[in-house]
Amino acid sequence: MSKEKIRSAALANPNRFLKFSNILQPWICSVSLICITIGVIWGLFYSPPDWQQGDAVRIMYIHVPMALLSSVGYFLLALCALCSLVWKHPLADLAAEEIGPIGGIATLLCLITGSLWGKPMWGTWWVWDARLTSVLILLFFYIGHITLMHAFDDIQKGYKAAAYLALIGVFDLPIIKFSVYWWNTLHQTDTFKFTSNPPIVMTMIWPLLFCLIGFGLGFLALILSRVKSAILEHQFNRIVKIQLYNSNLL
Known part of the structure; x- marks a missing residue:
């Protein structure tokens, strides 16, 4: 059976994933919202200022979760690429397509909040520091992955090229x-x-722990929501194609 047939069959019967996400997603969203609310309010208004950095340290409660999620998101991207290229997992490419934009936004927010934090500490918005530069390169990998996904008329070629790029970027x-x-x-x-x-x-x-848990669960909830929507979209398109095919036969 070809990869496209496997993909179609899986997307036509996504019972396990859809049932799993429908049950789990409301709980994840609720816990995420509670943790983010507690963490952000506690961190921005009630936690003490740093003895060196003062109130500027409060950016940490957004910056640190975004920095962690940028790397975690790309690791998931590379894992999807591995599952696609080696094990031909039917949903790996679809998941990678949905993870990419979320991870890219997290990386961009990491760089923006880092610049806001760096200005009062270093006296400049940006320096070509090893950590900052490597995170910027990670953002370029995200952008490249998103671009390659849609750079070919044959979507399978785009998936394959993006998967190879994801594995290169994991280094x-x-x-x-x-x-x-x-x-x-x-x-x-x-x-x-x-x-x-x-x-x-x-x-x-x-x-900070509340923020890490909250934003991490929110990240997971967004991924589940996007993958679920993509599966339903593929399923709907497949039904439309079948109906059009049957109408042409008639």
Whole structure:
């Protein structure tokens, strides 16, 4: 059976995924909204200012979740690419197509909030720091992936080219992670460390954790919603094609 036939069959009967997402998505959205509300209000209005950075540190409650989600989103993109190229998973390309824009927006927000944070700390909106530059490259990979998805008349060629690009770009993720340790950079080291105590107080960690959980679940909810909508759209288009084919026969 060809890949297109497998895709069509899966999209025609998406019982497991649709049932799973319909049950799980309302709970994810509710918990996400609660955590974001608590985390943002707590972080912006009730957490203490930093002894060096003052109130500018409050950007952290948006910037850190976006930075994490930008890398997590691209890892999911690469995982979908691997499932598509190696195991021919019928929904991998479809999921990758929907993850790309969400991850790209998270990366863009990471860069914007980082610039807003960097201006009062470094005296400039942008520096060609290793961490900043590698995140900017990640944004270019996202844009390239989205572009390749729709660059060919044959959508399967677009999926395949985008999948290869996603696997190439995954090598940027460890550079983003370890750049602050490999090079002498202006960017601070990671907020959370498994080998030592965090460099911030618990009254900052708790609202940050709420923001991380909230934005992370919101990210997941958006992915589920977009993939579900894409499946239903493909299913609807398939039904329309069948009806048109049957009408032409008549």
